[in-house]
Amino acid sequence: MNDDIKNILYTILESIDEGVHVINNEGKTIIYNKAMEKMEGMKKSEVIDKNILDVFPSLDKATSTLLRALKNKEVILDIPQTYFNNHEKEITTINTTLPITVHNQVIGALEISKDITKLKYLSEQMISLQNQLSNPNHKKNYKRKFTFSSIIGKNENFTKAIEYAKKASNFSSSVLIYGETGTGKELVAQSIHYGSARANKPFIAQNCAAIPETLLESILFGTVKGSFTGAMNKEGLFEHANEGTLFLDEINSMGMQLQSKLLRVLQESNIRRVGSLDEIDVDVRIIASTNEDPYKLIKEGKLRKDLFYRINVMSINLPSLREREDDIELLIYYFIDKYNNRLNKKVKGVDESLLGWFRSYKWSGNVRELENIIEGAMNIVENNGILRKEHFSPQTNAKIFALTFNKEYKLKENLPNTLLQIEKNMITKALKSCNFNISKTSENLGIKRQTLQHKLKKLNIKVK
Numbered sequence: 438m439n440d441d442i443k444n445i446l447y448t449i450l451e452s453i454d455e456g457v458h459v460i461n462n463e464g465k466t467i468i469y470n471k472a473m474e475k476m477e478g479m480k481k482s483e484v485i486d487k488n489i490l491d492v493f494p495s496l497d498k499a500t501s502t503l504l505r506a507l508k509n510k511e512v513i514l515d516i517p518q519t520y521f522n523n524h525e526k527e528i529t530t531i532n533t534t535l536p537i538t539v540h541n542q543v544i545g546a547l548e549i550s551k552d553i554t555k556l557k558y559l560s561e562q563m564i565s566l567q568n569q570l571s572n573p574n575h576k577k578n579y580k581r582k583f584t585f586s587s588i589i590g591k592n593e594n595f596t597k598a599i600e601y602a603k604k605a606s607n608f609s610s611s612v613l614i615y616g617e618t619g620t621g622k623e624l625v626a627q628s629i630h631y632g633s634a635r636a637n638k639p640f641i642a643q644n645c646a647a648i649p650e651t652l653l654e655s656i657l658f659g660t661v662k663g664s665f666t667g668a669m670n671k672e673g674l675f676e677h678a679n680e681g682t683l684f685l686d687e688i689n690s691m692g693m694q695l696q697s698k699l700l701r702v703l704q705e706s707n708i709r710r711v712g713s714l715d716e717i718d719v720d721v722r723i724i725a726s727t728n729e730d731p732y733k734l735i736k737e738g739k740l741r742k743d744l745f746y747r748i749n750v751m752s753i754n755l756p757s758l759r760e761r762e763d764d765i766e767l768l769i770y771y772f773i774d775k776y777n778n779r780l781n782k783k784v785k786g787v788d789e790s791l792l793g794w795f796r797s798y799k800w801s802g803n804v805r806e807l808e809n810i811i812e813g814a815m816n817i818v819e820n821n822g823i824l825r826k827e828h829f830s831p832q833t834n835a836k837i838f839a840l841t842f843n844k845e846y847k848l849k850e851n852l853p854n855t856l857l858q859i860e861k862n863m864i865t866k867a868l869k870s871c872n873f874n875i876s877k878t879s880e881n882l883g884i885k886r887q888t889l890q891h892k893l894k895k896l897n898i899k900v901k
């Protein structure tokens with residue numbers, strides 16, 4: 438062999454991901470590549486020209502696959518091995534060991550190792566997730582069927598978005614739903630599905646955040662046996678959702694590489710299971726969601742532009758609860774009703790003087806946060822009562838009914854000015870919550886009607 442070829446082979450040996458270990462017919466190591474060094478935590482200099490039993494004292498003639506291949510001319514294929522390497526790190530490899538024969542003479546043995554530690558971990562996670570998915574209890578919890586009738590709101594922008602979503606249920610085009618956390622993205626996605634011709638076929642939701650990309654790929658597209666250890670012939674969610682809808686929640690968390698695979702699937706309407714080249718036709722409607730502005734995501738390189746245009750055929754933008762102040766009262770009464778039914782209570786409503794606070798609170802968790810707060814109070818309130826301040830948790834009290842003050846006043850100002858500001862704010866809120874009815878407002882604030890009139894003038898508060 439000329440030197441050029443030797444150099445080429447050496448470069449290949451040092452660049453591949455598989456570990457290569459070769460011993461001569463005396464059991465001494467003659468080749469030990471970089472990948473093998475990394476896997477076993479040994480240096481070439483510690484291994485080369487040494488007898489393998491001296492270097493790896495835990496092995497003996499019977500357990501060393503290399504020595505077995507040498508002695509018995511045995512070919513040992515695809516044997517998984519889990520062990521602690523020299524850095525006390527647990528690793529799992531798949532090894533193939535063979536004798537090297539020249540003119541019928543065994544001149545040495547070769548071992549090729551593939552590090553599958555990561556894949557093993559991922560496959561175990563995937564299997565456990567898929568078990569969870571097929572567990573009947575899990576399914577029962579999951580299948581909360583939402584339809585358009587469970588979507589509450591009369592705010593103009595919100596109603597427009599919902600009307601558009603209703604139209605989307607007449608088609609099979611992809612939909613992108615954009616809204617902050619708790620604004621009802623899943624609610625809308627389910628309503629579109631259950632209002633569509635696909636209603637009797639599966640609706641499957643998959644959150645794309647917090648799952649490693651390789652695992653998400655296997656979950657979405659399925660696997661074939663042998664694509665990695667533990668991998669079985671399993672259908673992925675695309676096959677599960679065939680003829681139905683797949684809801685890809687938080688699509689912005691999906692890695693760019695998987696985004697491009699997804700784009701291919703959407704364009705071709707077929708998938709390839711991980712480890713297979715066979716194409717399987719699928720008919721799946723995609724609804725995707727993001728809680729960040731998609732255009733901002735594209736700019737930041739977190740969302741592929743081509744995928745965005747492919748899924749943004751119909752786009753639904755759900756306003757935050759801050760932008761739907763006019764729906765707060767409606768939602769509060771809807772949730773009181775919901776938890777009356779659930780808790781078997783007859784709660785009549787909410788203390789009107791609290792409504793102003795609810796309207797001006799910055800709902801960062803949107804409708805979900807509002808629902809949770811009402812649910813909490815519904816547990817405490819007496820059967821026939823109305824929700825008052827004392828029924829809400831101390832945290833809610835601090836957050837909604839007290840802290841708003843601190844946010845709004847500059848504490849550096851002097852006391853009389855601060856007090857005037859507090860007064861002005863309380864009156865404005867009370868007016869709002871009483872629909873600008875002066876008698877009701879004064880009653881709520883516990884002051885005389887004339888006093889209120891006087892304060893309105895003094896504080897320059899306009900009554901509409």
Ligand SMILES: Nc1ncnc2c1ncn2[C@@H]1O[C@H](COP(=O)(O)OP(=O)(O)OP(=O)(O)O)[C@@H](O)[C@H]1O
Pocket residue numbers: 587588589590616617618619620621622623624625728804805808
């Ligand atoms: N318009 C609405 N009418 C009635 N209930 C609503 C409405 N919007 C949201 N909800 C309630 O709020 C909860 C949260 O909604 P959903 O799970 O759809 O939010 P999301 O936008 O998917 O949030 P996240 O981004 O955190 O996943 C729902 O379970 C539902 O009970």
Ligand SMILES: [Mg+2]
Pocket residue numbers: 622623686
């Ligand atoms: Mg959601």
